[in-house]
Each structure stands twice: as C-alpha cells, then as structure tokens.
Amino acid sequence: MSLDLLAALLVAVPLASAAVLLVLGRATDRWGHWLGVLASAASFVIGAVLALELLGRDAEARVLDVTLGRWFDAGQLAVDLGLRVDPLSITFVLLVTFVGTLIHVYSVAYMEHDASRRRFFAYLNLFVAAMLLLVLADSYLLLFVGWEGVGLASYLLIGFWNHNTAYAxxxxxxxxxxxxxxxxxxxAMGxxxxxxxxxxxxQVHAAAAGGAVSEGWLxxxxLMLLLAACGKSAQVPLQSWLGDAMAGPxxxxxxxHAATMVTAGVYLVVRSAPVFDGAPTAQLVVVVVGAVTLVYGAVVGCAKDDLKKALAASTMSQIGYMMLAAGLGPVGYAYxxxxxxxxxxFKAGLFLGAGxxxxxxxxxxxxxxxxxxxxxxxxxxxxFGLGWLAILGVPPFAGFFSKDKIxxxxxxxxxxxPWRAWVFGAVTLLGAGVTAFYMSRLFFMTFFGRPRWDVPEEEARAATARAAGARTAGANASGAHASGAHAAGHHPHEAPALMRWPMIVLAAGSVALxxxxxxxxxxxxxxxxxxxxEHEEPVLSVPVITTLTLLAVGAGLVLAYLRYVRDEVPVAAPAGSPLTRAARADLYQDAVNDAVLVGPGRALTGGLVVADRTAVDGAAVGVGRLAVGSGALARRVQTGLVRSYAATTLLGVVVLAGVVLALQA
Known part of the structure; x- marks a missing residue:
C-alpha cells in the first residue's frame, strides 16, 4: 500500500466511522461504539506503519509531502490538498490515536447506560479525525480546516448533555x-x-528562513499565530473556557486535555518555528504568555475543590510550560x-482516574x-498515584525527564x-513547587484521610470549626460519629475492567515513557x-537546577501532606484568604472578560442598534414617507371629473399665454 494512501486513510477512517454512526443513527446502537473503537485503533496501526517507514530513512529524508490533488484555484493562488508526514506530525498521530483509542475503550463502559452512546462515539471519532487533519496538513489553510473541526467536535462533546442548561x-x-x-x-494567513x-x-517557512520576509512582517x-494558539490551548488571556469544559463526560x-484540542496551540507554534525564529519579539511574547499561564493555572489549581476543575487548571499550567519552552526557540522546541x-x-490517566x-x-x-x-x-x-508522581516530576517518572528539561x-x-534566564527559570521552579502542592492536595483529599462523603451539614460546620482551631470535645465527638457514618449512603467500588485497563496502560506510560x-x-x-x-550552558549548573527543582517539589508535597493528611480536612470550605477566594473564582477571569469584552461589546452593539434604527432605518423610512406624501398630493388632482380636468387645462393655457406675452414685452 502506497504512503499516499496510508496518509489519507489516517484521517479518512475515523471520519468515515463518524459519518456511518451519524447517518445510520439508532440502527448502530448495539455495535456503533465498537466501530468507533476499531476506527481509532486502525488509525493508530496506520500511524505506526508510517512511523516505522520514517525510522528506516535517513534524517534528511524524513519529511514527506503527500499531494492528494488540487484543492482550488483563486486568481494567482493555487492550493493543493496535501499532507505532510514528518517526525512532528507522526509523533502527534501516534499520541492522538493511541491515547484516543484507550479513551474510546474506557468510554464503552463509562457511557454504557447513556441512550446516546452511539452519537457520543461518532463525535469522538470526529474529534480524532479533525485533530489528525490538523497535524498532518501541509498548509496553514488545510490546518485551519482541522482547527475548526476540532472546535466543532469540542463544542458537541462539551455540551453533549445539553439538556442541562449549564452544560450547554x-x-x-x-x-x-x-x-x-x-x-x-x-x-496570520492573510x-x-x-x-x-x-x-x-x-513556501512560508522557506521565505521566513531565507530572509525574504522582514522581521516586522514575521x-x-x-503574534497572530500566538493569538490562535492561546484560544486552542487555553492560555492567558483566552483561558476562561477550559474549566467550564469539564461539563462534558x-x-x-x-x-x-491529553491528546487533542489543548495541544494544538503548542503544535502550531512549533510547526511555525521558522516564523518565530525570525521574530525575536514574538518569541519573547510566547515565553511571557507561557510563564504567566503556568503560574495562573497553578494558583487556580490550589483552591479548586472540584476534582475535574483542579485537573483542568493543572492542564492549563502544564501547557504553559510547553508554550514557554516553545518560545525559547531551537533550545526549547523539542522539549x-x-x-x-x-x-x-499521565494527564489522560489522571482524568480517567477521576472518572x-x-x-x-x-x-x-x-x-x-x-x-x-x-x-x-x-x-x-x-x-492515579503513578500519574501524580509523573506530573510532580519525581524521578524516574515521566515528568522528571520532560518537565525538568524545560x-x-x-x-x-x-x-x-541573562535576566531572561533568571526570571523565567525562577518562574518554572516556582511552578514546580506549586504544582507539587496542588496535585498532592488533590491526591490526598481524594484518597486519604477520614472518609467524608456522608458527613451531615451540621457536622461539616463542626469540621470547619475544628480546622479553624475550635477543637472542642463536642466537635471531636461529631467527628467520630461522621467516621462511622460514611458507609450508610455511598458504597464506593472499583470501576469495571474496560475502565481499569486503559488506566493501567496509561499508568505504565507515566512510569516509563x-x-x-x-x-x-x-x-x-x-x-x-x-x-x-547548539548546546548552551544554563546560568546554573544542571545538578544545581535539578536539586532546586526536587527541593521545590518536596516542599510542595510536604506542605500538602501537613495540610490535608495530618490535619483534618474541613468538609465545608473555609472562607480563606483574599487570594484563595480569588483563585476559587479563577482569579476573576470571567469578571474581567465581562468588564473588558462583554460589557463594552454589549454597549457597542446597543449603540449600533440605536444608530441603525435612527439613522439607517430613519433615512429609509423618511424616503418612503416622502414618496407616500408626494403620492398623496398628486392624488388630490386626480379627481376623475372631466370638468376639473378642463378647468385645469384652461388654467394651464392662460398661464402659458401670460408667460409668452411677458416674454414678448
């Protein structure tokens, strides 16, 4: 089978599966979910074959452009429908399809009792197909098609349970x-x-690398590519949607968070490396955005009591690490x-563990x-614990080898x-410590300590009082009662095998990958x-950086242990400091958006409506009224009486005669 056909099938197989599930509808309810799993798995196998093909070539021959035909001609612009198979795109293909297939398998059990499971798998396949098109495209225009496909699929899946207004x-x-x-x-394309x-x-990358485009243009x-990346990867200032996206299954x-949408922004920046290499200012802005988002997500994660939203904040922060690295140029793209x-x-494993x-x-x-x-x-x-150790960067788990390189x-x-090294290096160290704290907080609050799931509200208030220092005998008695009451309502039990095995495979990756x-x-x-x-020495030696990183991680972990294992966790959230309250509200990101964008947008829209009604509509209505008024005046002389017309004619003759006589005189 030719490489061209294999590359095309990567996208075509899950796309065709989505079409079958949507077109046939209820007829596929009994087996449609397995078709979805098979389609994703087939794309992984095809991707693995292409990866082996690239590995068998010399490094300089590992960029293959596959032209499927002419897409369109518009004046002097001719765009082919083409795919690029190279180490970067194939890396994403393998990640998307392998992790995506595990998520498909997990979903078979997770969505077992959902009446629309078949439609859910159609949307999953559409998501995978759109992401594969995005990373395989050989032009920004075709990438944009996948970009929009990912946006559509995310909309359909986040609002999948749209009978709930908040989810919609x-x-x-x-x-x-x-x-x-x-x-x-x-x-950017313009x-x-x-x-x-x-x-x-x-063409674009050759022009950028060859100096044919000025630094100002680049x-x-x-900057426009970065704006796009901020939207998809939930980076400041377009990060507000990510926490709410937890409404989906x-x-x-x-x-x-693990394989598709939020990774697209990082892909776009790295794919556009020649553009950013020629634009140092844009590169610096990428680093700043990554650094700000890294800290932002970590701070928000420290205050979230919602398990999934805490993990969402974690993703935002980790993507910030990646964006910061991508902004460092050649030294950071690969990292x-x-x-x-x-x-x-490890993030897919953590989310599936949350499920x-x-x-x-x-x-x-x-x-x-x-x-x-x-x-x-x-x-x-x-x-879950192995994924937790991986995201903390504890050796020898996966995050230690990747995050520490950043x-x-x-x-x-x-x-x-050198100031940039000290500033951004310090930010990454700070992020490592705060990450260890909020992820340990999440892990300890969920799996350790006293069971709190059936604590009545009055006992919750007592627990809060104890956490604030009011350790009275009555409060202690209340706590003892709560410990014995936990089994009365909930009966926690392990997930079925189809949910467990994907978590086990992802945990193995968290350990060894x-x-x-x-x-x-x-x-x-x-x-x-x-x-x-080219290898460049950091301002601190690598052993010192590694030691400082591990000390920061250890400090965050120990602090979380003291707060959430040794001390009792209040069931009702205490008021907290102003920073804690702000973090619970996502540092008021929605309020800022309302003040900066939504409010002025509504005011502008309202003003335009008034202007449209008074000026545009007023002018149009005025012209109409003028025509109607003129018609009304003209209608008065159209009486239908012969004598009136004769009188009018006589009057006209007299006036005309008077004018002629006046001219002759």
Missing part, C-alpha cells in the same frame, strides 16, 4: 472563546499571503513536544466529600540577556522539523 452554556463558551483565537489564524503569496508550509504573523475531558507527549499519558472516582461516588466531584477512597479503589489509587532550558540565556524517550533520542528524532539546537 459551557459548550457555547468554549466555542465562542475559540472563535476569538481563530481570528488570529485567519489574520499576512502570509501578503508577504509571501502562499499559505503552504514549504512579528505580526507570529469525563472521557471528553481526557481527550481534550515542548517531549513534555507534551509524556503529559498526554473512576466519579463512578464510585455517584458522579460527585467535590473532593471535600471524598477521603479514604484508597481502601476501596485499589487499582484507581495506584494508577526548567533547564529556561535557565539558558537568550540573545545575551520519559526514560524511554530520553534514552532513545526523541529530541534528535524531531530535529528535521525543530532544527538542531
């Missing part, structure tokens, strides 16, 4: 926020056409993708109502500016796309 609104919020980012990609006459990767293009959260791949495994907890706790996501679940969910606590790269001076990729030359594999980075 969450899907709409994600859709609208991403459309704002899409404006950036559209404008600038590319103006500067290079093309939107193809080959900066403008880079948990497998959707895993797919969005951004390295961390993206390991994150895909297992929800399955055991009647869909509850309130961590303050958990505790002590480790004794009931033995497989879940082990797999921290080391952040300490490398750029363009002879980082070491495997680090020792098999993963960053070298990416060099045909990311370029070869």
């Amino acid at each position: 609104v969450a899907g709409k919020k994600a859709f609208v926020a991403n459309r704002v980012g899409d404006i950036g990609l559209i404008v 600038l590319m056409l103006a500067a290079t006459g093309s939107v193809g990767f080959t 900066t403008a293009i880079g 948990t497998p959707v959260s895993a797919l969005i 951004a993708i390295f961390h993206l791949v390991t994150h895909g495994f 297992s907890v929800m399955h055991a706790m009647a869909d509850s996501v309130d961590m303050r109502r958990f505790g002590g679940l480790a004794r009931y969910l033995k497989v879940t606590v082990v797999t 921290i080391e790269a952040a300490f490398v001076p750029v363009d002879g500016q 980082g070491l495997v990729l680090a020792t098999t030359g993963f960053t070298t594999w990416l060099e045909p796309v990311t370029g070869h980075a």
